Each structure stands twice: as structure tokens, then as C-alpha cells.
Amino acid sequence: MTRADLDKRPAEVAAMFDAVADRYDLMNDLLSMGQVRLWRKHVQRILRARPGERVLDLAAGTGTSSVTFAASGADCVACDFSLGMLHAGSARLAIKDPQRNKTRGRVSFAAGDARRLPFRDGAFDAVTISFGLRNVHGARDGLAEMRRVTRPGGRLVVCEFSRITVPPLDMLYRRYLTGVLPAVARRAARNPEAYEYLAESINGWPAQRELADVIRAAGWSAVRWRDLTLGVVAIHVARNL
Numbered sequence: 150m151t152r153a154d155l156d157k158r159p160a161e162v163a164a165m166f167d168a169v170a171d172r173y174d175l176m177n178d179l180l181s182m183g184q185v186r187l188w189r190k191h192v193q194r195i196l197r198a199r200p201g202e203r204v205l206d207l208a209a210g211t212g213t214s215s216v217t218f219a220a221s222g223a224d225c226v227a228c229d230f231s232l233g234m235l236h237a238g239s240a241r242l243a244i245k246d247p248q249r250n251k252t253r254g255r256v257s258f259a260a261g262d263a264r265r266l267p268f269r270d271g272a273f274d275a276v277t278i279s280f281g282l283r284n285v286h287g288a289r290d291g292l293a294e295m296r297r298v299t300r301p302g303g304r305l306v307v308c309e310f311s312r313i314t315v316p317p318l319d320m321l322y323r324r325y326l327t328g329v330l331p332a333v334a335r336r337a338a339r340n341p342e343a344y345e346y347l348a349e350s351i352n353g354w355p356a357q358r359e360l361a362d363v364i365r366a367a368g369w370s371a372v373r374w375r376d377l378t379l380g381v382v383a384i385h386v387a388r389n390l
Contacts, residue, residue, distance in 0.1 A: 169300045188382050189214050192279055192308045195375070195384055200253065205298060207263055209283020210384040211238035212256060215248035218277075219254035226273075228261045229281075235260060261292040271300040277310035283350045292367035299389045305369055311383035312356040314376060322381065325353055 181188075192214065198204050200222025204216040209227035211234055218225040229235050235258045242256060261267050263278070263285045277296045285291035295305060313319035326348040355363065357380065361372045369387035378382050 169220065182381060184378055184381070186218070188377055189217065189279065191375075191377055191384060192277060192306055193221075195386060196275055196277055196304070196306045197221075198225070198254075203272065205266075205268070205273040205276045207276065207278040207295065208284065209238070209258075210234045210281075211239075211241060211315075212258060214277075214279060215256050216242070219256045220226045221254070222253040224257075224276075226257050226259050226268075228259045228266070230260065230262050232260055264294055266298050268295050268298045269282045270297055270328065271303075272298050273303060274300060275304045275327075277306040280310065282307055282309050283354050288369050289363050292364055292369065296368050296389050301389055303389045305385075305387040305389070307360075307364070307385040307387075308382060309360065309385070310351045310354060311360070311376070311380050314380040318379060323352060358387075360385060 154276060196204070196218065198221045202223040204215075204218050204223045204225045206218060206225055207210070207229075209229050210231070211216050212227035215225040215227035215238075217367050227235070227238060239258045259267065263281070264287060265266045276299050279294070282288050282291065292305075299305065313322050330348050331345050354360075357374050357376065360383070361374060364372045364385055364387050368389075370390040372387040374383045374385040
């Protein structure tokens with residue numbers, strides 16, 4: 150059994166992310182070679198959050214993506230099960246220059262487990278989760294819970310690591326995950342075990358079509374996806390119809 154299997158227990162995964170909260174965004178930039186910023190911009194464009202909407206940003210971490218959704222005028226709840234991540238994000242937001250970082254919508258932070266969300270039925274116009282569905286023990290149950298808190302006609306956007314569509318390149322990428330990424334993390338990260346978990350969880354994650362089937366099984370409709378960076382990442386979208 151891999152570390153990714155063992156640490157799918159919510160308390161253990163949350164503790165792991167608590168330990169890397171202060172350098173989480175920096176390490177994401179380093180290990181993705183800056184690609185994570187482009188991936189998040191794609192999520193923002195696809196979500197199309199509008200003024201007056203309520204958006205739930207799950208696995209929000211420090212709330213980096215939540216701030217971009219609020220910039221469009223939507224009120225966004227940044228929800229995560231890592232209190233360390235939420236504290237780092239709320240502290241960072243509090244000290245920013247309000248004139249340079251002014252947003253039209255509000256950002257609030259809430260602790261919550263994706264399988265038992267602390268929100269009423271139909272509370273949100275849209276739910277999004279980026280690079281966090283892998284950490285949910287029982288992805289189908291988590292997706293069903295996301296549907297519960299989404300209004301009828303509301304939308305889901307899932308951004309997650311996936312499978313490169315060119316087999317030889319995918320093989321090279323898997324070697325990067327199992328060899329290069331942990332080596333870099335051992336030199337740059339304070340908790341390299343978290344990034345070994347990251348590599349293992351990506352390797353064990355279903356490909357694009359299989360994830361689409363899981364989303365449908367959770368009750369979502371009109372499921373489709375778009376590959377980014379040759380399929381290193383895929384964005385799945387769906388509707389609560």
C-alpha cells in the first residue's frame with residue numbers, strides 16, 4: 150500500500166498540508182515550472198464567475214484561486230480541511246494593500262471536509278475544486294456532496310492532474326513524478342514526504358474518461374473535459390441538471 154493510500158484519511162492529509170502551508174504556493178510554482186498559474190487562469194476563464202454569484206472553491210488552500218474568482222464580482226468561499234492553509238491564506242489577504250488588491254466580490258474562509266460540507270442545499274451557483282479531488286477519500290461521494298450544495302442549473306469545474314495523451318511523453322512524465330519531483334522536494338521543501346505523497350496520488354489517479362464517468366455517477370450532467378499541457382492537467386466541467 151502506498152503513502153497516497155494510507156494518507157487519504159482526512160486528518161492525516163490535513164496535517165500534511167498544514168506542515169507545508171507557509172511555502173505551498175512557492176513550491177507549486179517551482180515544481181510545475183510556473184505552469185500552475187496558467188492552469189488556474191484556465192479555470193477562471195472556464196468557470197466564468199459573475200457579479201452576484203456565490204462560488205465555492207474547495208481544496209482552496211491559501212485562497213489564491215478564490216481571490217481571482219472574487220475579482221470578477223462573485224462572492225467566494227475558500228473551503229479547505231487544512232486549518233494551516235486557511236490561516237496562511239486569511240493572514241495574507243488581511244495584510245495586502247486594499248487599493249492594489251481590491252476585489253468587487255468578497256472572499257471568506259471556511260473549514261470543511263468535501264464529503265460533509267457545512268453548507269445548505271443549493272447554496273452556490275458554482276463549485277470548483279483544483280488539485281484536491283485526489284485527496285478526497287471517496288471521490289464519488291465528494292462529488293455528490295458538491296452537487297448537493299449547488300443550485301439546480303449550477304456548474305462544476307474540476308481541475309486535476311491527468312494523463313498525457315502521447316504515451317511516450319506520459320512515460321517520461323511518470324519518471325519525472327517518481328524520480329525528479331521527490332528529489333527537488335527533498336532539497337527545497339521542509340516536508341518532502343508531502344511531495345512524495347503528491348507523486349503517488351497523481352500516478353494512481355484515473356485518466357480523463359474514467360474521471361468523467363465518476364462525475365456522471367455522482368449525478369452530474371453534461372460532463373466534458375479539456376486537456377491542458379498535453380493532458381498533464383485536465384479540466385472537467387458539468388452541470389447540476
